[in-house]
Amino acid sequence: MHPAPSVILFTTLSGLGFGLLAFLGLGKPAVTGWVAFVFYAIAFGFAVGGLLASTFHLGRPERAWRAFTQWKTSWLSREGICAVSALIVMGLFAFGAVFLDTHWWVLGWIGAALSLATVFTTSMIYTQLKTIPRWNMSLTPVMFLSFSLAGGSLLAGAEALAPWLLAIAGSVQLAYWAKGDQAFASSGTNIGTATGLGDRGTVRAFEPPHTGSNYLLREFVHVVGRKHAQKLRVIAFALGFALPLICLILPVEGLMAKHLLAGIAVLLHIAGIAVSRWLFFAQAEHVVGLYYGKR
Structure with a gap:
């Protein structure tokens, strides 16, 4: 698929924001006052910024509210409901921490669960x-x-958990790439099954359905060169996981040096996840590409 900047920003920023909100809801760190204000400002900034970015990929952004009505059948609708619920609950939790120097832990736990449910x-x-x-x-x-x-653990400064969670996330990323590369072939989908003519022998396209471009080609058919993809994977893994872990x-020695390295780790991780998200969309082979000889 053609990776739109809006969905890359959405999946990158909202994941970070709701991850940090989940940690804050669990009391990691259990901050209050102006320190808490800074943490919650970052968390809400990422979460809300990502959600707003997602609306720019809609044909009619002003109608985004209608997605909330289809919660029985639509994961997009469920995402919207979970996101708004998480932001409201964590907003109340943040109010107590920032202005009243107290933590309403029941709200924090519920908010943490809703934040992860949103992701x-x-x-x-x-x-x-x-x-x-x-x-x-x-x-x-x-x-x-x-x-x-x-x-979220990087942004929360969870020094004990962050290295382990980075290692786990990096391992999941490698597993996803390995399994994803075999997914299209393993699905059993080919031009024969796509046209329904596979039982008559080997099917091949005589020529493309049409010579001009169309919506399907623009949105769902994007071919990334193998060498190009491998280079981007190395960059994504190095920036997103390996270098932050290092x-x-x-x-x-020194608190300032530790804070500086932690800040660098956060910036590297964000850059790496953005590259990973670009690959996530760019390498998504839609079966409609079979009709155009792209698979």
Whole structure:
């Protein structure tokens, strides 16, 4: 698929924001006052910024509110409900921490659960699509959640948890790439099954359905060169997981040096996740590409 900047920003920023909100709801760190204000400002900034970015991919952004009405059948609707609920609950929790120097832990736990539920529902928007085999597998929600927790732990300054969560998220990323590369072939979908003519012998396209471009080609057919993709994977893994992990485990003296390395780790991780998200969309082979000889 052609990766739109809006969905890359959405999946990158919202995952980080809701990951940090989940940690704050669990009291990691249990901050109050102006320190809490800074943490919550960052968390809400990422979460809300990502959600707003997602609306720019809609044909009619002003109608986004209608998505809330289809919660029985739509993962997009469930995502919207979970996101708004998480922001409201964590907003109340933040109010207590910032202005009253207190923590209403029941609200925090509920908000943390809703924040992770938001990330899960986001992942299911893509996981449910059988027409894109690379997304239609159980590792997709695992990847979204592991990325969110790893990024949230970095932003929360959870020194004990962050290295482990980064290692787990990096392992999930490698597993996702390995399994995703085989997903289209394993799905059993080919031009024969797509046309319904496979039982008559080998099917091949005589010529493309038409000579001009169309919506399907613009949105759902995007071919990334193998060498190009491999280079981007190395960059994504190095920036998103390997280098941040090194920054966290380096033996340094002084609080200032530790904070500096932690800040660098956060920036590297965000850059790496953005590259990973670009690949997530760019390498998503839609089965409609079979009709155009692209698969």
